[in-house]
Amino acid sequence: MDKAAMMQTAQEMVESFVDLPTIPHVATRVIELLDRPGVELDEVADMILADQVLAARVIKMVNSPLYKPANEIKSVKRALIYLGFRHIRELAFTCSFVDVFEGRDGIFDVRTFWEHSFGVGVVSKIIAQRVRYPDTEKAYLVGIVHDIGEVFLSYYRQDAFRALLESVKGQPFRLVEKEAEYLGTSHSEIGLCIARKWNFPAEYCEVIGLHHDPEQAVLDPTLCAIVNLADLFCSVRQLDYGGNSWVTFNLAEEKAWAILRAYAPNLADLDVERFCYELDDRVPEILDMVKSIFQGIGAKEPS
């Protein structure tokens, strides 16, 4: 399908969305701080402490199995010391986004969106480490936000989405292709429009728009390829929108794999089987982490 037409449709659609949330203030500040050299630790701490809900959520998450503290961490300051500066940015950024999607359970439960998104974040980071991509935190964050379009598209276009899922029952499919067929656009374009509206940095916009077409990326094809692969792996290892996506793939035929192999020749030796099994071991941690975001504070506990 014509990319320009899909983009046009997405733009019109996003304009038509009633009550599309705005980007949280804290997230904007975290993004500002992301690439600024010499940011003080206190600046980040102050920013988190200024928002009590956010502070409480950060503490909940830092105590989840993903970060494995030996003793319970009870203050933002301790969380900062335990995680270090770079990681606290990740956490603040993610936590600040939770409310944006609250109550947007359309076709997908928002929690399954978070499970997939965190999964892709964590796996993007692991792949980034393997290929020695310089900014693994960026890979993590952009992994988390890569699918923002999906939440809104499935929420605002529930009938079409339902028909789409009905049509593929019991068959393998790639969601992005089916969306183009049923909606004239896909979550990639929708996500890109929203990311631009929210003034996300250019590389983030690129990944959101092209995470299914990494070969078209210009700013950072490696980053796009990392997120693309992480997305594929999550789709086949239980972090798949509660089983609502059904993908098969042959790594050797994936463009992202070719991009990453050119970037990091050592990837040829990757034990893909073991990589999958290790990923399975991370799944419960990721699910617990998502549970911890929803528990008790601010956001409604999903049923």
Next chain:
Amino acid sequence: MPLDMKPFDAKSAPKISDKDFEQLRDYIYNVCGIYFHSSKKYFLESRLARRMEGTGCKTHADYYQFVRSPATGRSELTKLLDEITTNETCFFRNMPQLNALENKFLPEIIGTKGKIGFKKLRIWSAGSSSGEEAYTMAMILLEKRATLLKDWIIEIVGTDINETVLAQAREGVYNSYSVRNTPDYYLKKYFKEESPGRFLLSPEVKKLATFNQLNLYDDNKMLFMKSFDFIFCANVLIYFDTSSKSKVVQHFYNNLQPYGYFFVGQSESLHGVNDKFKTVHFPGGFTYNK
């Protein structure tokens, strides 16, 4: 549960530390190609307790040394693998694999072969044991008899080195443990519970599969196992050393149709065994093709 197995008291098993677990897991993975998920830690712990008792090892670290020793290691590892994989065989054992097969790989192969008018499907369960895997396939294919597989010839071959289990496969009588994973629909349709806990497989399923003795090491006989569309070999290769594994897998590769798929067990890996097979991922697992 087989009669020779004592029920195990999980509480009495010594707790394995994360470090010992990871060390042993890496060793088993590197030597046998089977991965222990963290969620199986307690299972491994309880099975290890039996082997530690059998070998007189006091700690997990002692056992790790024992299982790695050149003199006793390999035979001990076989005993450990026996502990780990016993009881694994049952109908509908690997659901993600079966779902992928039913939804994706089977329709794909039928499409490919149908186009050239070659309406014959050949499936091999290598290391078939008492036939659960082969018959599971038979039931799944029978369900497609009126639609996708109308007018198709279906050949399912189960092979094993052990004549006793082959005789059981041919007999087609199973206990409740073997059918524990079987969906109700299949259980009602294809089994008859002759007496409590004794299930007879229906003749229509039985006649789709044949069982023959075969040693996977036997190069001459392996040459005759030709033109399969699907080959299954679960929890068999883990017992072979690397060079035998490579040789056997090369046979599977040669005996598979160009569009066919080769499946191993749920936590197994062929990494480093064969560089020709390509990995194809599906939800909850992966398979290999050419």
